[in-house]
Amino acid sequence: MxxxxxxxxxxxxxxxxxxxxxxxxxxxxxxxxxxxxxxxxxxxxxxxxxxxxxxxxxxxxxxxxxxxxxxxxxxxxxxxxxxxxxxxxxxxxxxxxxxxxxxxxxxxxxxxxxxxxxxxxxxxxxxxxxxxxxxxxxxxxxxxxxxxxxxxxxxxxxAAPARLLISGMGDALATYFEARACRDSDAGNCVGGKTTLAAMQLARLCYDTLLADGFQAALAVENHVCTKAVEKVIEANTYLSGIGFESGGLAGAHAIHNGLTAIEQTHKLYHGEKVAFGTLVQLVLEDAAIEELEEVLDFCMSVGLPTTLADLGIEQVEPEKIMEVARLACADTDTLHNMPFEVNADMVYAAIMGADALGKAYKDE
Structure with missing residues (x-):
């Protein structure tokens, strides 16, 4: 291919x-x-x-x-x-x-x-x-x-509400990690091919831009000004993430988002807010290094992105509903199967609960 x-x-x-x-x-x-x-x-x-x-x-x-x-x-x-x-x-x-x-x-x-x-x-x-x-x-x-x-x-x-730009950062946050998973599994991207060097570099630049400028951009839009940090994050959310996800490929984070749509309480959340939590779930599923998890958790908390199920509006965690999320995320037609290892609903359920526990523990520190 x-x-x-x-x-x-x-x-x-x-x-x-x-x-x-x-x-x-x-x-x-x-x-x-x-x-x-x-x-x-x-x-x-x-x-x-x-x-x-x-x-x-x-x-x-x-x-x-x-x-x-x-x-x-x-x-x-x-x-x-x-x-x-x-x-x-x-x-x-x-x-x-x-x-x-x-x-x-x-x-x-x-x-x-x-x-x-x-x-x-x-x-x-x-x-x-x-x-x-x-x-x-x-x-x-x-x-x-x-x-x-x-x-x-x-x-x-x-000039739009700050929460919208921050949600875009949540969507963009997944770009590098999903592209990396697709590259490692040799999965196809969203345009019928395999990941290019250019797509991977754009995906990585997207992540690096969020880490470098995301917090400053969030503060700026909360104060209704457009700084250079805001300009950079707009480009990251819109162009770098757009090219990076499509030509790099989708994997776990967006599949988790799709599963979460089965829970009514999450419907009030924006797409990128759910994707941000899906990114944490993907990293837990991958058994990512604690340094990488902490970097993502730090970023999410600094700009106000969800890191727990409660942040998504799921105050009372019902195991059967979380399993429903996991099963939907594992649908044959979804992108969770682009991960570089076989995934099943039990693994996804465990990763969701593990990500929730990490988020709670991090908030308590």
Whole structure:
């Protein structure tokens, strides 16, 4: 199997860059179908309107209903087909991005992703995570190409609640460890190939950037400013993690996240918050060196990412429910089987409980 790395055709990041969106997107189409939330529309419409002023480009906005599921993808596809538009633009968070990518793929249109938060690594990937209408993980939809353009206005991203940037750090935290596991097991990545040297280096740079700048970035956004540390972490959360996970591969951390969606109490948590705990579970499953575990625990606690089941909202631990998480994580179609050793539900159950115990012990120190 060949080694393959994938990326958006163009990644653009800068302060106030949304005001320049027309110069980037008009090459793809002039009739824009913009999928966003009502609150997202309020945040971005003035800048987009300013960019469109005096041009031949027009925009049609459509409200996102909140879940990246088959029914919502189908609904939006029908609206798009009636709109007469020629390019799909997804503006918002990860579920909007994934829905926009799925719709664009279905109708054969170019797609532009504009994150208003840096809470996941979804923007750059050729992948949509599909959930049920009730928010339970269903499947991965692998797409033939990454987005045509990813445009990040760091002023907008930095103005979002700090918890969202921190959640993105949780998602990005898994990138290096999952890519490492896939490399060690010689597993395939998310684009039908094997891990490249470039993907591994981007994944490692992602981790190193979080350790170097994550705490400073969290403090900055909590105080509503965009510093150089924030700019670096936005790039790590969005681009380095996006390329690193897709071209490096997924393994235990995201499978644990998918299993956790079976517990209703976790639905109020963001994707990256659950992935952060999944990273600890993967490291326990691997019997990682205590120095590495402590480094990850230190980082999570410094920025406020979950390190225990209680942090995920699971105050009363019921063994049968944790076993359900373990079984779902071990589904034949999930990525836990990319680990460099055979894994079963009993092992995952033990690793979840072990990670929880480590988190509790670390908090008590």
């Amino acid at each position: 060949a080694k393959i790395i994938a990326s958006p055709s163009r990644y653009i990041q800068g302060k106030g860059e949304l005001k320049n969106i027309r110069t980037h997107v008009e090459k793809l189409g002039t009739k824009w179908f913009i999928l966003t939330s009502p609150s997202g529309k309020k945040r971005v419409e003035p800048a987009i309107g300013q960019s469109l002023s005096g041009s031949e480009c027009t925009a049609v906005y459509e409200d996102f209903n909140g879940e990246c599921c088959d029914s919502e993808i189908g609904r939006i596809t029908e609206v798009y087909q009636r709109s007469g538009c020629d390019v799909v633009i997804g503006i918002g968070g990860g579920k909007i991005h994934d829905t926009a990518k799925a719709v664009a793929h279905g109708v054969g249109a170019p797609v532009v992703i504009v994150p208003t938060i840096a809470s996941t690594d979804a923007p750059c990937s050729a992948l949509s995570v599909i959930y049920t209408d009730d928010g339970v993980f269903d499947r991965y939809l692998f797409l033939p190409a990454s987005p045509n353009i990813v445009l990040v206005d760091t002023d907008i991203v930095a």
